[in-house]
Amino acid sequence: MAKKTRRQLLGQHFLHDRNIIKKIIEASQLEKTDLVIEIGPGTGALTFLLAEKAGRVIAIEKDAALIPPLKTRVPANVEIIAADILELNLAPIIARQRENFSAVKMTGNLPYHVSTQILFVLLDLKPSLKQAVFLFQKEVAQRLIARAGPKKYSPLSILLQNYFETRLLFLIKPGAFSPPPAVDSACVKFIRRTEPAFFPEEEESKFYKFLQASFSRRRQTLKKNLEKAGYPGDNLTRALSRAQLEPKARAEELSPEILYQLFLELKNRPELE
Numbered sequence: 001m002a003k004k005t006r007r008q009l010l011g012q013h014f015l016h017d018r019n020i021i022k023k024i025i026e027a028s029q030l031e032k033t034d035l036v037i038e039i040g041p042g043t044g045a046l047t048f049l050l051a052e053k054a055g056r057v058i059a060i061e062k063d064a065a066l067i068p069p070l071k072t073r074v075p076a077n078v079e080i081i082a083a084d085i086l087e088l089n090l091a092p093i094i095a096r097q098r099e100n101f102s103a104v105k106m107t108g109n110l111p112y113h114v115s116t117q118i119l120f121v122l123l124d125l126k127p128s129l130k131q132a133v134f135l136f137q138k139e140v141a142q143r144l145i146a147r148a149g150p151k152k153y154s155p156l157s158i159l160l161q162n163y164f165e166t167r168l169l170f171l172i173k174p175g176a177f178s179p180p181p182a183v184d185s186a187c188v189k190f191i192r193r194t195e196p197a198f199f200p201e202e203e204e205s206k207f208y209k210f211l212q213a214s215f216s217r218r219r220q221t222l223k224k225n226l227e228k229a230g231y232p233g234d235n236l237t238r239a240l241s242r243a244q245l246e247p248k249a250r251a252e253e254l255s256p257e258i259l260y261q262l263f264l265e266l267k268n269r270p271e272l273e
């Protein structure tokens with residue numbers, strides 16, 4: 001297999017379609033009182049317009065070669081940080097500036113090969129965020145907004161949808177980027193909910209482990225997957241019946257509310273087993 005170029009390794013597909021750039025900026029609904037965190041400014045296709053609309057932009061770019069030309073051109077309200085978003089501790093950087101702004105919003109035409117990992121950054125930062133507008137590979141976007149039923153639904157969709165209202169805003173053809181990616185893209189908006197939708201935050205880590213086990217083998221039943229993760233079969237049979245679920249139910253068919261109910265059944269009533 002051919003060795004990947006630096007551009008490929010960094011997922012560099014630069015936006016050049018002015019109409020799409022405008023739509024992303026509009027979707028971000030920025031005010032002068034907003035602090036914007038941009039992931040991967042690249043050559044600044046979004047950065048300059050973000051800086052026009054927002055109070056301040058902090059842009060995090062991993063490719064050191066792109067930083068000097070960007071730094072010389074950006075206006076004074078843009079701070080460029082040379083770093084890998086997956087290694088940077090953003091929370092204290094935001095905290096230092098937070099009181100000067102009414103809201104913190106994220107945006108980015110993400111490097112697609114690490115977009116799932118970046119969503120965990122979004123989850124980590126959720127206490128201080130109001131919204132995020134990100135571009136993803138179309139199929140990833142569809143999984144993120146999916147509800148129970150289609151095979152696209154995943155533990156990460158449930159986690160994100162618990163804290164954010166997720167909306168797929170529009171699709172983008174490869175020709176909007178240079179070089180064009182091999183896949184279609186989609187713009188997704190995440191709006192922070194005032195209250196979690198399905199489960200309280202303190203249950204997140206245990207419930208997420210339960211979800212990972214439940215979805216681990218897509219073609220298997222929920223019961224088989226949970227048995228493999230160590231839940232005794234008898235407990236599962238009783239918990240499924242108490243939650244009025246068929247023994248053959250699959251995780252992807254069940255709503256987040258039902259999955260959480262089952263998780264609680266298994267967690268809270270061990271004395272009955």
Ligand code: SAM
Pocket residue numbers: 010011012013014015016039040041042043044045046060061062063066083084085086108109110111112114
């Ligand atoms: N925002 C620009 C645009 O729309 O034209 C560039 C988007 S390009 C798809 C992704 C950008 O993220 C590139 O500039 C790439 O160098 C940068 N990048 C890749 N991995 C990164 C990481 N781990 N942390 C920060 N930036 C990263």
